[in-house]
Amino acid sequence: MAVKTWRKPNPHKPNFGHGEYAVPATRFFDQLSFIGNNIVGCFVLETSEGFILIDCMEPYDAHRDLIVKGIADLGLELKDLKAILITHGHGDHYGTADWFRDQTGCKIYMSEVDYKFAQQDKRNRTGVLKWEVYDFLDDGDIFELGDTKVYAFKTPGHSPGCLSFIFRVSDEGREHWVEMWGGSGLPYSMSDKAVYMESCIKFPKITERFGCDVEISSHPFIDKSLERLEIVRDIFDGVANPFVIGREACARFEDMFTQMCIAGLKRQGEEADKLLPPQPERLPARK
Numbered sequence: 273m274a275v276k277t278w279r280k281p282n283p284h285k286p287n288f289g290h291g292e293y294a295v296p297a298t299r300f301f302d303q304l305s306f307i308g309n310n311i312v313g314c315f316v317l318e319t320s321e322g323f324i325l326i327d328c329m330e331p332y333d334a335h336r337d338l339i340v341k342g343i344a345d346l347g348l349e350l351k352d353l354k355a356i357l358i359t360h361g362h363g364d365h366y367g368t369a370d371w372f373r374d375q376t377g378c379k380i381y382m383s384e385v386d387y388k389f390a391q392q393d394k395r396n397r398t399g400v401l402k403w404e405v406y407d408f409l410d411d412g413d414i415f416e417l418g419d420t421k422v423y424a425f426k427t428p429g430h431s432p433g434c435l436s437f438i439f440r441v442s443d444e445g446r447e448h449w450v451e452m453w454g455g456s457g458l459p460y461s462m463s464d465k466a467v468y469m470e471s472c473i474k475f476p477k478i479t480e481r482f483g484c485d486v487e488i489s490s491h492p493f494i495d496k497s498l499e500r501l502e503i504v505r506d507i508f509d510g511v512a513n514p515f516v517i518g519r520e521a522c523a524r525f526e527d528m529f530t531q532m533c534i535a536g537l538k539r540q541g542e543e544a545d546k547l548l549p550p551q552p553e554r555l556p557a558r559k
Contacts, residue, residue, distance in 0.1 A: 283532075283535075284494075284528060284532060292309050292310060292311050293309055293310055294308075294309045294338055295308065295309060295310060295313075295492075295498060295501065296345070296501075296505065297342030297343075297345040297346050298501045298504055298505055299346060299504075300500075300501060300513065300515055301442065301443050301448070301450075301486075301513075301515070302441065302442045302443060302444070302445075303317055303318040303319070303420070303441050303442065304316070304317055304318075304441045304488075305318075305342075305346050306488075306492075306497065306501060307339050307342030307343070307346075308329060308338070308342075308490075308492065309338070310492060310493065310498055311491065311492075311493065312329050312330065312335075312364045312365075312491055312492075313327075313329065313490055313491075313492060313497075314326060314327040314328055314329055314339060314367075314490065315327065315452075315488060315490075316342075316343065316346060316348065317420065317422070317439065317441075318348070319354075319417045319418035319420035320418035320419040320420070321354065321417055321418030321419075322352040322353065322354035322417065322418070323348060323352055323353060324353075324355045324356070324357060324415075324417060324422070325339070325353060325355070325356045325357070325369075325372070325378075326356075326357050326359070326422075326437065326452065326490075327357075327358060327359055327365045327366075327367070327490045328356055328358065328365065328366055328367030328368060328369045328372070329364065329365075329367040329368075330363060330364045330367055331366070331367050331368050332367075332368075333368075335367060335368070336367070336368040336371055336372075339367075339372075350372075350375065351376055353372060353376045353378045354376075354378050355378055355379050355380075355415070355417060356369045356372060356373070356378055356380045356381070357381050357382070357409070357415060357422060357424075357437065358380065358381065358382035358386075358405075358435075359382075359434060359435050359436070359437070359452070359454035359455065359490065360382070360383075360386050360430060360431040360433065360434040360435065360454055360455050361382065361383075361386035361387065361389045361401065361431055361433065362390070362431060362455075363390075364490075365490060366382070366390060366401055369403075370403035373403075379406035379407070380403075380405040380406050381405060381406060381407055381408070381409050381415060382405055382408065382409065382433075382435070383408060383409055383410065383426065383433035383434070383435050384410075384433065385428070385432050385433025386431050386432060386433035386434065386435075387401070387405055387408065387433075388433075389431055389432050389433060409424040409435060410424070410426070411424070411425055412424070412425065420439065420440075421439065421440070422437050422438075422439045423437065423438040423439065423482075424436075424437055425437075425438070425474075425475065425478055426471075427453070427454050427455070427471035427474065428467050428468070428471060429455065429464055429465070429467045429468025429469070429470070429471045429472075429533075430454065430455020430456065430457055430458075430459060430468060431455055431459075434454040434455040434471075435454050436452060436453050436454040436471075436475055437450075437451075437452045437454070438450065438451050438452070438478070438479065438482050438484060441486070443513050448485050448486050448516055449479075449482045449483055449484040449485060449486065450484065450486040450487070450488055451475075451479045451482075451484040451486070451488075451522060451526075452487070452488050452489070452490075453475065453487070453489065453526070453529065456489060456491055456494050456529065458532060458533060458536045462537065462540045465533055465536055465537050465540070466537070468529075468533050469530070469533045469534070469537070472526070472529050472530040472533055473530070475526065476523060476526045476527075479522060479523075479526065480519075480523070483519060484519065484522050485516055485517065485519050485522060486515050486517065487515075487517065487522050487525050488515070495525065500514040500515055
């Protein structure tokens with residue numbers, strides 16, 4: 273029986289609006305901030321021993337300068353950057369991490385699989401990665417800096433060694449768990465889509481265990497981050513943080529990628545069903 277809903281069918285499609293434009297660096301949790309533009313960005317995670325940069329935008333001077341300016345606008349000093357964690361080996365995520373390393377002595381981390389992939393990937397419009405990382409993160413690893421832990425999990429598909437992260441933040445002292453799905457776009461081949469599907473099934477089980485109630489994305493068009501950041505910049509007492517969406521809404525966000533992957537597989541032919549792993553029961557429609 274179909275459930276009536278106010279929602280009109282609206283499959284996820286990126287909308288870049290009027291081209292690329294910078295947005296103000298915005299702190300939206302006690303320890304977490306966004307720096308970037310309407311297409312891609314990175315996150316600053318503050319700890320008791322300096323701060324972490326999660327992803328690094330494109331390897332362009334303009335994007336590097338945007339990050340440097342954003343760090344200053346947040347009232348932070350570049351010298352306190354201690355580590356860069358990279359979700360995957362595409363140029364719009366590893367950016368100019370080597371420049372930041374050379375300037376600050378910070379250490380760069382990513383998966384070994386995607387480090388090798390980034391050295392060979394010919395699809396990146398910015399070329400291949402030619403610099404070295406400090407260390408590799410593997411499935412279930414915990415990166416620790418000061419009072420902060422970032423949990424890394426392999427979620428391949430978007431890239432061979434894509435990582436997704438989970439970490440704790442607070443909002444005026446209220447504790448929350450953040451999930452960051454590492455690679456949003458579907459890969460090209462059917463076999464890679466099948467791997468992506470396996471990650472779509474794996475990661476929600478992990479986020480459920482942590483009780484994640486916040487989701488973030490390096491691509492703000494994925495989850496309406498720009499609109500939510502605008503609310504945060506003018507938020508006043510009594511208004512809830514728009515990034516705290518709750519466990520059920522996080523599960524629905526995760527399910528969006530699952531359904532996107534299923535649709536992508538089916539578009540490639542009838543053989544797709546044979547590549548689909550057993551799927552959990554889908555979340556019921558909103559009443």
